Amino acid sequence: HVTRREDYTAPDWLVPEIALDFALDPAATRVKATLHVQRSDAHDRPLRLDGAGQTLLSVSVDGVAVNDWTIEGETLVLPLTGSAHVVETEVEIAPERNTQLMGLYASGGNLCTQCEAEGFRRITYFPDRPDVLSRYQVRMTADKARYPVLLANGDPIAAGDLPDGRHWAEWRDPFPKPCYLFALVAGDLAVNRGSFTTMSGREVALGIWVRAADVPRTDHALAALKAAMAWDEQTYGREYDLDVFNIVAVDDFNFGAMENKGLNIFNSRYILADPDTATDYDYDGIAAVVAHEYFHNWSGNRVTCRDWFQLSLKEGFTVYRDQCFSADQGSAAVKRIEDVRGLRAAQFPEDAGPLAHPIRPDSYQEISNFYTATIYNKGAEIIRMLATMLGAQAFRAGTDLYFDRFDGTAATCEDFVASLEDASGTDLTQFRRWYSQAGTPRITASLLHHKGSGRAELVLAQNTPPTPGQTVKQPVVLPLRIKLFGADSAQPYAPEQTVLLTEAEHRIVFEDVRERPILSINRGFSAPAILETDRSAADLAFLAAQDDDPFARYEALQQLMLDTLVESAGGARVDHAAVIAAIGGTLANPQLDRAFVAEAVLLPSESFIGDQMAVVDPEAIFRARETLRRDIGRALEASWRAAYDGARATTTGYVYSPEAKGLRRLKSVALGYIAASGAADAGALAFAQFEAADNMTDRQSALTTLVAGDSAQRTPALDIFYNRYSDNALVLDKWFSVQAMAPRDDTGAVVAELAQHRDFTLSNPNRARALIGAFGVNQRAFNAADGSGYRFLADQLIALDRLNPQTAAKLIPPLGRWKRFDSNRAALMRAELERIVAVPGLSKDMAEQASRSLDG
Numbered sequence: 058h059v060t061r062r063e064d065y066t067a068p069d070w071l072v073p074e075i076a077l078d079f080a081l082d083p084a085a086t087r088v089k090a091t092l093h094v095q096r097s098d099a100h101d102r103p104l105r106l107d108g109a110g111q112t113l114l115s116v117s118v119d120g121v122a123v124n125d126w127t128i129e130g131e132t133l134v135l136p137l138t139g140s141a142h143v144v145e146t147e148v149e150i151a152p153e154r155n156t157q158l159m160g161l162y163a164s165g166g167n168l169c170t171q172c173e174a175e176g177f178r179r180i181t182y183f184p185d186r187p188d189v190l191s192r193y194q195v196r197m198t199a200d201k202a203r204y205p206v207l208l209a210n211g212d213p214i215a216a217g218d219l220p221d222g223r224h225w226a227e228w229r230d231p232f233p234k235p236c237y238l239f240a241l242v243a244g245d246l247a248v249n250r251g252s253f254t255t256m257s258g259r260e261v262a263l264g265i266w267v268r269a270a271d272v273p274r275t276d277h278a279l280a281a282l283k284a285a286m287a288w289d290e291q292t293y294g295r296e297y298d299l300d301v302f303n304i305v306a307v308d309d310f311n312f313g314a315m316e317n318k319g320l321n322i323f324n325s326r327y328i329l330a331d332p333d334t335a336t337d338y339d340y341d342g343i344a345a346v347v348a349h350e351y352f353h354n355w356s357g358n359r360v361t362c363r364d365w366f367q368l369s370l371k372e373g374f375t376v377y378r379d380q381c382f383s384a385d386q387g388s389a390a391v392k393r394i395e396d397v398r399g400l401r402a403a404q405f406p407e408d409a410g411p412l413a414h415p416i417r418p419d420s421y422q423e424i425s426n427f428y429t430a431t432i433y434n435k436g437a438e439i440i441r442m443l444a445t446m447l448g449a450q451a452f453r454a455g456t457d458l459y460f461d462r463f464d465g466t467a468a469t470c471e472d473f474v475a476s477l478e479d480a481s482g483t484d485l486t487q488f489r490r491w492y493s494q495a496g497t498p499r500i501t502a503s504l505l506h507h508k509g510s511g512r513a514e515l516v517l518a519q520n521t522p523p524t525p526g527q528t529v530k531q532p533v534v535l536p537l538r539i540k541l542f543g544a545d546s547a548q549p550y551a552p553e554q555t556v557l558l559t560e561a562e563h564r565i566v567f568e569d570v571r572e573r574p575i576l577s578i579n580r581g582f583s584a585p586a587i588l589e590t591d592r593s594a595a596d597l598a599f600l601a602a603q604d605d606d607p608f609a610r611y612e613a614l615q616q617l618m619l620d621t622l623v624e625s626a627g628g629a630r631v632d633h634a635a636v637i638a639a640i641g642g643t644l645a646n647p648q649l650d651r652a653f654v655a656e657a658v659l660l661p662s663e664s665f666i667g668d669q670m671a672v673v674d675p676e677a678i679f680r681a682r683e684t685l686r687r688d689i690g691r692a693l694e695a696s697w698r699a700a701y702d703g704a705r706a707t708t709t710g711y712v713y714s715p716e717a718k719g720l721r722r723l724k725s726v727a728l729g730y731i732a733a734s735g736a737a738d739a740g741a742l743a744f745a746q747f748e749a750a751d752n753m754t755d756r757q758s759a760l761t762t763l764v765a766g767d768s769a770q771r772t773p774a775l776d777i778f779y780n781r782y783s784d785n786a787l788v789l790d791k792w793f794s795v796q797a798m799a800p801r802d803d804t805g806a807v808v809a810e811l812a813q814h815r816d817f818t819l820s821n822p823n824r825a826r827a828l829i830g831a832f833g834v835n836q837r838a839f840n841a842a843d844g845s846g847y848r849f850l851a852d853q854l855i856a857l858d859r860l861n862p863q864t865a866a867k868l869i870p871p872l873g874r875w876k877r878f879d880s881n882r883a884a885l886m887r888a889e890l891e892r893i894v895a896v897p898g899l900s901k902d903m904a905e906q907a908s909r910s911l912d913g
């Protein structure tokens with residue numbers, strides 16, 4: 058069954074008020090729902106309430122039990138005569154048997170909920186669509202010893218004890234909200250409390266709820282929350298609106314976190330951190346996700362989505378907001394590099410593959426499948442382009458107008474664009490194509506220079522390749538930040554300008570250009586496109602050394618490496634001297650931030666190299682990359698050792714600051730190159746770091762280096778790590794991932810063995826992703842020529858689908874890349890997809906993804 062955007066109709070019935078009464082019990086929870094329903098206009102259609110998987114015990118209308126209802130599929134259909142009624146239902150559900158982790162479920166002995174997108178219907182009968190907004194009052198009763206803490210959305214209003222060892226609590230959320238933002242938590246939890254005073258002087262009680270033993274690991278999340286609250290006031294004028302804001306961490310969670318009104322629920326990996334168990338990368342991720350969910354309070358909750366086709370309205374915008382927040386907290390340049398790397402790793406392949414869809418899709422079978430890098434990350438790039446084009450002031454005026462106009466309502470992407478248009482006076486007609494068109498635009502840019510006349514001409518062209526179901530593409534609006542540098546003086550020809558490429562082709566003339574100009578283009582990655590230029594290796598090396606935009610500088614060096622790697626993977630004998638010189642220069646430049654240097658000298662990933670090739674040859678790519686790594690390691694060995702020793706000498710005692718992070722990062726990159734050089738002492742050096750580390754960043758990077766190689770220290774390090782952290786699930790996830798991502802011949806076999814390990818389980822999504830997800834992105838190991846990697850993934854996905862379809866379907870994309878590989882691999886991949894499609898009782902989630910992957 059396909060849902061189409063164009064079929065949207067407003068709800069027949071509204072539910073302005075709802076009261077829920079939960080008698081909580083892991084085996085059998087009773088849910089009484091009292092819905093105040095109102096006919097939305099003059100129609101005679103019945104009330105239709107979505108449901109899934111529950112047992113219906115009773116229905117009453119206006120206080121009288123009725124039995125003239127029917128069940129169609131899983132929808133409860135109730136004929137009603139008047140325009141307003143009180144409808145009461147009682148159902149029973151079994152949270153402890155809920156392995157899908159949607160609706161009310163058990164995790165680590167506690168009970169929690171996840172309702173977005175369509176989980177609320179698994180809790181009670183309700184019009185489960187985001188444009189039905191209700192005021193919620195929630196009562197929970199539960200065993201007091203087992204579930205001493207009872208939380209729900211909004212503010213606590215009353216609580217008390219009951220005679221039989223049970224207790225109760227009532228919460229009320231004054232803000233009308235769609236049911237996907239409903240949440241409750243019952244558990245044995247301890248809290249890290251804080252407080253925040255809003256810009257209008259209101260005191261908000263903050264709480265981060267975790268297992269008692271984990272409380273010491275919540276300070277970073279709490280600090281990030283306060284920083285995010287202040288940032289949203291300063292940057293967007295958005296103030297928090299309830300007296301309490303709670304966050305709960307749970308171990309079993311299908312994705313990162315959830316922005317339920319006043320009660321965010323998080324995957325514990327995005328809350329818990331201390332230096333011994335979390336890396337700098339984890340700390341960054343925690344701050345970003347805490348901020349993301351908090352920012353949803355306005356971009357998502359106060360203004361929500363009319364229907365799920367509008368998902369990017371809240372997600373793209375909120376990702377953009379969290380990216381800017383993180384950029385403001387540390388190195389903006391490094392943050393941009395990381396975000397673009399993530400976009401290229403996850404979103405570009407999506408746009409180029411069978412699952413390509415616009416940021417506002419036209420249809421879906423299962424909405425869970427559309428929580429994608431396209432909706433989230435490309436969506437964020439679209440908002441970023443709007444901010445670039447409008448400028449900070451007009452963009453802010455636009456978002457103010459948007460929040461003002463649509464506060465308390467369910468809006469559309471069009472509403473957002475129109476607000477920006479109205480506030481700025483900018484015509485965004487053509488820009489709207491970004492919402493409807495899938496695929497990554499390709500831009501070609503070439504710069505012609507006539508020395509005699511002093512004229513330079515920049516010839517730009519754009520083209521978006523066809524995507525499934527969308528063969529004809531229109532030109533999109535591409536804001537390109539551009540600057541020309543004189544090749545001899547290294548001086549800019551003029552200040553940076555932003556060129557809007559709106560047509561298929563465009564020429565820009567520069568007068569009075571005396572020196573040969575070198576083109577710096579798409580600075581800051583101002584447009585999410587693939588750029589092809591005819592810049593020589595020498596010009597790229599120049600930009601890598603001279604460009605004053607850090608992203609452009611990074612990009613030039615990456616392009617230089619990429620060109621070299623693609624050539625050498627294609628079988629050419631390639632000279633590595635230019636790359637080595639550029640890396641050496643970057644490493645030696647004292648003006649550059651160490652964090653930037655560490656990112657800039659990293660080679661492009663194997664899969665990104667593959668994306669540049671007509672047919673991906675994973676073995677050749679791996680060899681080319683390893684050879685270049687070795688050569689860089691050898692040629693610059695003294696520099697790597699100096700960088701390593703220098704960084705080590707300046708980091709004593711763990712501090713989470715941009716400077717200290719940069720040094721640790723550079724230390725780990727340098728260690729990797731020292732090992733790549735084949736130096737005899739590399740194992741000992743890595744093991745010494747592993748043993749001496751006072752933080753997980755250093756320990757994990759040493760382990761990663763050791764696991765890649767064959768030193769005598771390799772197995773001891775893995776064992777020590779396992780034993781030291783065997784009671785910490787989040788760290789054990791790292792132990793699995795490091796092995797699944799290892800660039801080794803035996804990785805496929807090791808991963809198959811790890812799937813039998815006593816600590817491996819498919820029922821915990823983090824653990825499943827740590828092994829299976831990590832293996833799927835290990836390009837060489839996964840694409841073993843004999844198809845063993847494909848078979849392994851398919852076996853795991855079939856097993857996982859029975860428990861948790863949503864998490865399973867998320868892991869399918871590596872199998873959908875068959876068109877990009879040789880015919881043998883393509884046939885092997887297709888055979889596994891066909892095997893998946895043929896599984897009896899396959900979920901809707903997997904059926905949609907696997908069959909679309911085959912059609913591609």
Ligand code: ARG
Nearest residue numbers: 173174312314315316425428
């Ligand atoms: N809204 C949540 C967030 O981005 C994620 C919800 C994901 N839901 C899903 N069905 N995959 O913060």
Ligand code: ZN
Nearest residue numbers: 349353372375
């Ligand atoms: Zn979100």
